Amino acid sequence: MIKVTKPTKKQLAENADKMKAAIEKLKERAKERENEAK
Amino acid sequence: MNINEIVGRLKAGGLDASSTNRSAAVYVTEARSGRAEPGWFGFRIVCDSEATERRVRAVLSRWYDIDANGNVWRLKSKNRVPLMAIKRGGVPPTPPTPTSDYLYFEAAQANSTVSMMSTMSMAPDLEYSTDGETWQEWQHTTAEGTHTFDTLTLTNIGDRVYLRGDNPNGLCEVPEGVQQPNFSNFTLTGSINGGGNIMSLLDTSMVLTEVPQYGFVLLFSFLGEGQGSSVLLTPPAMDTITAIGDFGCYSMYGECTSLTAAADMPSLNVIGENALKQAYSGCSSLTAAADMPIVSSFGESSIASMYEGMSDITVLCEADMQTQTVTSLKFEFPELPVNVGTKTLDTLLGVVMYIVYGV
Numbered sequence: 001m002i003k004v005t006k007p008t009k010k011q012l013a014e015n016a017d018k019m020k021a022a023i024e025k026l027k028e029r030a031k032e033r034e035n036e037a038k
Numbered sequence: 039m040n041i042n043e044i045v046g047r048l049k050a051g052g053l054d055a056s057s058t059n060r061s062a063a064v065y066v067t068e069a070r071s072g073r074a075e076p077g078w079f080g081f082r083i084v085c086d087s088e089a090t091e092r093r094v095r096a097v098l099s100r101w102y103d104i105d106a107n108g109n110v111w112r113l114k115s116k117n118r119v120p121l122m123a124i125k126r127g128g129v130p131p132t133p134p135t136p137t138s139d140y141l142y143f144e145a146a147q148a149n150s151t152v153s154m155m156s157t158m159s160m161a162p163d164l165e166y167s168t169d170g171e172t173w174q175e176w177q178h179t180t181a182e183g184t185h186t187f188d189t190l191t192l193t194n195i196g197d198r199v200y201l202r203g204d205n206p207n208g209l210c211e212v213p214e215g216v217q218q219p220n221f222s223n224f225t226l227t228g229s230i231n232g233g234g235n236i237m238s239l240l241d242t243s244m245v246l247t248e249v250p251q252y253g254f255v256l257l258f259s260f261l262g263e264g265q266g267s268s269v270l271l272t273p274p275a276m277d278t279i280t281a282i283g284d285f286g287c288y289s290m291y292g293e294c295t296s297l298t299a300a301a302d303m304p305s306l307n308v309i310g311e312n313a314l315k316q317a318y319s320g321c322s323s324l325t326a327a328a329d330m331p332i333v334s335s336f337g338e339s340s341i342a343s344m345y346e347g348m349s350d351i352t353v354l355c356e357a358d359m360q361t362q363t364v365t366s367l368k369f370e371f372p373e374l375p376v377n378v379g380t381k382t383l384d385t386l387l388g389v390v391m392y393i394v395y396g397v
Binding site for chain 2: 001002003004005006007009011012013015016018019021022023026027030
């Protein structure tokens with residue numbers, strides 16, 4: 001059986017931070033790739 | 039070279055060999071390589087035991103070169119096309135039927151949970167079901183530009199939740215002129231076996247076989263600080279996928295430290311640029327690489343660092359040393375070999391560095 005629960009405010013905030021941090025990492029890697037290509 | 043010649047030589051060496059009787063100690067069959075060019079294996083020799091395998095090698099080595107992996111090469115062949123593979127195991131496996139189940143997560147531990155976060159401008163369209171028949175919308179809440187889907191708790195071991203949706207452009211978008219992708223990521227806790235066809239996330243009818251560019255970027259990847267995620271034990275099936283667009287599976291399973299096997303892709307033909315780059319980077323429990331036997335097109339950096347961090351990996355290459363080109367290439371983990379087709383690269387060392395280190 002599965003239970004369904006809505007995210008808490010804390011979870012929403014934590015998830016937003018996690019995604020922002022991951023996106024920043026991806027941007028850095030993209031810049032590194034660009035520099036390597038030059 | 040024909041199959042009767044091989045059987046004849048094995049019989050002459052005192053072996054119970056046959057191309058028609060699967061129960062023979064040595065069963066010789068024509069292998070399917072799925073490609074029109076000289077195949078990876080022309081024939082497959084299946085032995086019923088280690089002792090039989092040793093005898094087969096001894097008999098065939100009078101005429102052929104046999105490497106440590108049981109691949110049989112024509113002696114003094116200019117092109118080094120492998121003729122046969124010697125395998126252990128009584129009956130050749132029947133080809134698996136493509137996975138038609140919807141993607142699912144099954145609890146290996148009670149109270150395992152499944153959720154997803156996404157920064158796409160519109161949250162992915164997804165439904166869930168406990169039986170694969172009755173579906174409900176998987177709802178989400180949006181805050182600070184991130185959509186968080188409701189947490190689905192699998193109460194008991196063996197509980198399953200199926201997922202499907204219509205997201206033909208993938209679960210990630212890269213707005214024009216912007217460097218960052220807006221991607222989706224599963225949040226899993228507990229211990230979970232994945233299964234079913236991953237393409238049900240993009241197409242509820244699972245007719246779609248091409249992963250769009252950026253489609254599954256970072257989908258199961260561990261985000262955040264720390265040692266990775268030990269939740270996912272097995273990946274969902276990727277066996278109907280025929281092509282992966284640029285960045286399609288980039289870092290898809292990054293640092294899933296309990297994943298023991300990579301998803302086979304027996305239908306995969308085309309890998310776009312960076313499409314499988316770092317796909318299994320940091321998956322420290324892998325003992326089997328993905329089988330990709332019919333890939334004919336490798337985009338730039340398509341498999342760079344695909345298994346980054348693996349210390350126990352062998353890359354086997356056949357090369358023409360005069361022209362410095364690699365004519366065949368495969369990964370080998372301790373348990374299973376994988377065939378990635380043929381690729382021309384500049385140097386042998388370059389091949390190893392490229393696949394394991396991405397340089």
